[in-house]
Amino acid sequence: MEYTIxxxxxxxxxxxxxxxxxxxxxxxxxxxxSSNGYRIYGQKEVDRLQQILFYRELGVPLQKIKNILAAxxxxxxxxxxxxxxxxxxxxxxxDLLIANVEKTIKAARGEVIMSDQEKFKGxxxxxxxxxxxxxxxxxxxxxxxxxxDSSNAKVLNMSKxxxxxxxxxxxxxxxxxxxxFEQGDPASELAQKACELHKKWLCFFWNEYSKEAHIGVTxxxxxxxxxxxxxxxxxxxxxxxxxxxxxxxxx
Amino acid sequence: MEYTIxxxxxxxxxxxxxxxxxxxxxxxxxxxxSSNGYRIYGQKEVDRLQQILFYRELGVPLQKIKNILAAxxxxxxxxxxxxxxxxxxxxxxxDLLIANVEKTIKAARGEVIMSDQEKFKGxxxxxxxxxxxxxxxxxxxxxxxxxxDSSNAKVLNMSKxxxxxxxxxxxxxxxxxxxxFEQGDPASELAQKACELHKKWLCFFWNEYSKEAHIGVTxxxxxxxxxxxxxxxxxxxxxxxxxxxxxxxxx
DNA sequence: TTAAACCATTACGTAACGTCAATGTCAACT
DNA sequence: AGTTGACATTGACGTTACGTAATGGTTTAA
Numbered sequence: 001m002e003y004t005i006x007x008x009x010x011x012x013x014x015x016x017x018x019x020x021x022x023x024x025x026x027x028x029x030x031x032x033x034s035s036n037g038y039r040i041y042g043q044k045e046v047d048r049l050q051q052i053l054f055y056r057e058l059g060v061p062l063q064k065i066k067n068i069l070a071a072x073x074x075x076x077x078x079x080x081x082x083x084x085x086x087x088x089x090x091x092x093x094x095d096l097l098i099a100n101v102e103k104t105i106k107a108a109r110g111e112v113i114m115s116d117q118e119k120f121k122g123x124x125x126x127x128x129x130x131x132x133x134x135x136x137x138x139x140x141x142x143x144x145x146x147x148x149d150s151s152n153a154k155v156l157n158m159s160k161x162x163x164x165x166x167x168x169x170x171x172x173x174x175x176x177x178x179x180x181f182e183q184g185d186p187a188s189e190l191a192q193k194a195c196e197l198h199k200k201w202l203c204f205f206w207n208e209y210s211k212e213a214h215i216g217v218t219x220x221x222x223x224x225x226x227x228x229x230x231x232x233x234x235x236x237x238x239x240x241x242x243x244x245x246x247x248x249x250x251x
Numbered sequence: 252m253e254y255t256i257x258x259x260x261x262x263x264x265x266x267x268x269x270x271x272x273x274x275x276x277x278x279x280x281x282x283x284x285s286s287n288g289y290r291i292y293g294q295k296e297v298d299r300l301q302q303i304l305f306y307r308e309l310g311v312p313l314q315k316i317k318n319i320l321a322a323x324x325x326x327x328x329x330x331x332x333x334x335x336x337x338x339x340x341x342x343x344x345x346d347l348l349i350a351n352v353e354k355t356i357k358a359a360r361g362e363v364i365m366s367d368q369e370k371f372k373g374x375x376x377x378x379x380x381x382x383x384x385x386x387x388x389x390x391x392x393x394x395x396x397x398x399x400d401s402s403n404a405k406v407l408n409m410s411k412x413x414x415x416x417x418x419x420x421x422x423x424x425x426x427x428x429x430x431x432f433e434q435g436d437p438a439s440e441l442a443q444k445a446c447e448l449h450k451k452w453l454c455f456f457w458n459e460y461s462k463e464a465h466i467g468v469t470x471x472x473x474x475x476x477x478x479x480x481x482x483x484x485x486x487x488x489x490x491x492x493x494x495x496x497x498x499x500x501x502x
Numbered sequence: 503t504t505a506a507a508c509c510a511t512t513a514c515g516t517a518a519c520g521t522c523a524a525t526g527t528c529a530a531c532t
Numbered sequence: 533a534g535t536t537g538a539c540a541t542t543g544a545c546g547t548t549a550c551g552t553a554a555t556g557g558t559t560t561a562a
Contacts, residue, residue: 119301
């Protein structure tokens with residue numbers, strides 16, 4: 001079957017400008033030019049255009065598509081398989097976003113509470129996306145640590161970057177708190193700095209910070225044995241020390 | 252919680268450039284500017300950004316997003332519901348595309364044969380409804396993608412207030428048209444008033460009105476059995492009558 | 503205190519087309 | 533035979549939504 005530019009455009013649901021542009025780029029040249037100068041596309045071009053649109057749908061730049069299709073070791077069959085898995089991944093992400101909207105609706109009704117982090121779940125994040133695609137399975141096999149990290153980050157609904165920032169902050173908080181505790185004065189400058197770090201740390205999980213809540217949560221550290229155990233691992237009595245320091249900090 | 256530009260960008264998975272650009276457009280201004288000139292974003296801005304990204308995900312131009320959010324009768328709840336249905340539609344389309352790839356793989360193996368038409372299934376941003384898909388496609392081909400797409404977006408984001416006004420207008424249009432039709436003269440004052448009401452009615456869906464488009468759409472009422480049926484329910488021959496009246500109205 | 507990390511503005515660059523404008527070609531009516 | 537209207541061509545400039553310096557002030561960590 002042969003197609004003029006308009007026929008092909010309508011078939012594929014794109015504009016004639018797009019086809020001329022693809023010709024200009026050398027991405028999709030017509031099979032031949034008829035005597036009157038019209039572009040005539042054939043079967044091969046139809047199939048190539050389909051390939052191009054698959055890639056375009058996945059956000060691959062046209063120049064890159066050109067390179068991919070031009071590569072001598074290009075395997076159409078393998079490409080299709082990879083399209084398939086990419087599209088399935090895209091659907092997964094879309095499901096995330098749908099869940100996000102559903103939850104946002106509930107949150108607006110006051111039925112649930114949403115963290116700021118959650119609010120941006122499901123939007124395509126370029127960095128994560130790129131990393132995943134570039135390294136894929138190989139990186140995962142190589143770096144065991146990172147896979148643990150990213151799974152943690154997933155639980156907390158954070159990006160890897162955010163998670164590592166949290167880890168850094170946690171370490172700093174613990175260190176500061178330890179030294180301040182050894183000095184023994186909840187009003188000391190260092191203890192107050194620990195409070196500030198703790199506030200920052202809390203803000204990773206909270207949308208709205210308030211002094212009352214800050215005091216409340218540190219009191220809970222003392223009352224709830226699970227939290228007490230965590231903070232007392234730094235030093236016995238540390239949970240109570242933090243509570244006292246925060247009381248001063250929030251005064 | 253307050254965020255600097257970098258914090259918010261990381262939270263939302265976008266670039267700081269994007270946030271500055273949105274500020275420049277007046278689409279998302281910071282809550283305040285700190286003494287050192289830094290942009291500071293608050294809770295309200297976080298939520299607004301989420302809204303913006305929902306729209307952006309659906310391909311709505313930033314200027315349009317701005318208008319939508321600025322509309323005094325903007326209904327956040329209704330907008331979320333419309334996001335949801337739009338995303339579900341997108342997932343349906345994605346499923347189509349996935350089916351396309353799967354079939355293409357089979358076709359490459361020689362297991363099935365694919366028509367050229369089938370090869371481009373799933374790429375178009377078609378309407379969800381099966382019935383509407385066919386007519387939507389026709390309208391697209393005839394009157395351009397933009398007017399159809401934007402009319403959909405407009406319908407989806409209509410507030411209850413707007414909707415009831417539309418209903419009222421529809422009733423008035425139908426009544427006027429009916430009486431004018433019974434009088435039989437497309438040039439009559441009443442028929443011309445019907446045209447004006449019809450124009451008003453169209454402007455509920457169109458961003459830009461033109462005489463050509465007005466004539467075009469009434470011609471479509473005659474050509475398209477679905478629309479003909481609708482207008483002929485008022486009175487047989489009514490679709491053609493409206494077209495004739497509009498031709499005079501736009502002259 | 504000195505580097506690193508962030509912030510600002512200004513301004514030019516870009517991808518993937520959209521949108522004229524000017525002109526040529528072709529099939530179909532009148 | 534002439535006109536109309538749909539469709540084709542090649543420029544060439546416009547647009548959207550940012551990316552990417554360049555240049556310089558500010559805050560934080562070592």
